[in-house]
Amino acid sequence: MLRWIIFLIVYFVLGLYTLQALKTISRYPWVYYIFMAIALLVVGNFIYQFTLGETPGRVLSRPKSYAFGFLITMMVFEMVTILFLFSEDLFRLVSATYSNFFGASKEFTFPQRRRFLSTIALGIAAIPFGALLYGMYKGKYNFKVLKYTLEFDDLPDAFDGYRITQISDVHSGSFDNRDKIEYAVELINRQESDVLLFTGDMVNNMAVEMDPWADLFSTLDATDGKYSILGNHDYGDYVEWETEEAKEKNLEDLKKLQKDIGFDLLLNESRFLQKGKDRIALVGVENWGKGGFKNAGDLKKAAEKVSQDDFKILMSHDPTHWEEKVLSDDYHYHLTLSGHTHGMQFGIEIPGWVKWSPAKWRYKHWAGIYSEKGAYINVNRGFGFLGYPGRVGIWPEITVITLKKKSLV
Structure with missing residues (x-):
């Protein structure tokens, strides 16, 4: 009171x-x-x-x-x-x-x-x-396709020019305009990428939030499949559940829903993207974040089937995982894909001139591509919105990353 x-x-x-x-x-x-x-x-x-x-x-x-x-x-x-x-x-x-x-x-x-x-x-x-x-x-549905080309010395030859579409932080419980979401899904498919990677927070709190949108998201398509991980909101930790069993059922329902719409959900697991004799290791961890956020991610367990020499792409929802654990890991993760920050849904960005948001006061890596120790991370600004039901300056993002073999010349 x-x-x-x-x-x-x-x-x-x-x-x-x-x-x-x-x-x-x-x-x-x-x-x-x-x-x-x-x-x-x-x-x-x-x-x-x-x-x-x-x-x-x-x-x-x-x-x-x-x-x-x-x-x-x-x-x-x-x-x-x-x-x-x-x-x-x-x-x-x-x-x-x-x-x-x-x-x-x-x-x-x-x-x-x-x-x-x-x-x-x-x-x-x-x-x-x-x-x-x-x-x-209007701002919350002002979808932008951001394209990056990243070069690597040790990228397998067969993956030169490989295209990845990343989306993150769907937060389907906040949607209120089906036409706009239909447009965004079509925009994702229009990129015609080789693989689609979703880096967590499909819902705000409950699996049922995704039910009205499941048929639409099931139309997402990529040649080599669709893969996903969980974000901090997907566990239902922000709801006062009547019983622990109800909370556990909600999580299981969300896992099943992701499978039903065609996503291969990685729960501290890995998969291999194969082209002939060449392959890329795709590693997905559960949410790992500092500052009170859920720590269920287990990088060692997720990479059990991956070798030191594999080219590795890591999906980890919270970018603090990259700076706290991933960069210092025995394995070299060439590219990490994260989300979580939303860029605070507010800021000013003029490419080449200004990049500012209150998010920078909390997160060292809050939006876009960063590089340290020969590794990259992309922090997706998010597909949806949460809390403030809008976006100003930090627009909803669809990321397209092209992997390139670095020229020896």
């Missing part, structure tokens, strides 16, 4: 501050009333969804997700506005203190300055406000 009280106090203080900015630049009362009505509607819906809503508890349903998204959008608008106005108030406080201390007769009031700053503040605040709304409306 205390945290709700604190939250409401903070929210209404932010709202009152923003309301003052609106009153400074507009003399029309209906502007204030609309703002107050929206602010109350947003916070009321948020409180309802997270207390008395359809799915109480820890499960993040679509209504909860949108309630959270609109709350974040409103609070960002208010906080950006306040950053400008607080600086003005601080200036006025210092000015007033100076005037009183030195007995200056001049009164330090700047109504025109205040009006100007309020206009600038609200104008700048409207940019992230609009971007977050766009992210919920």
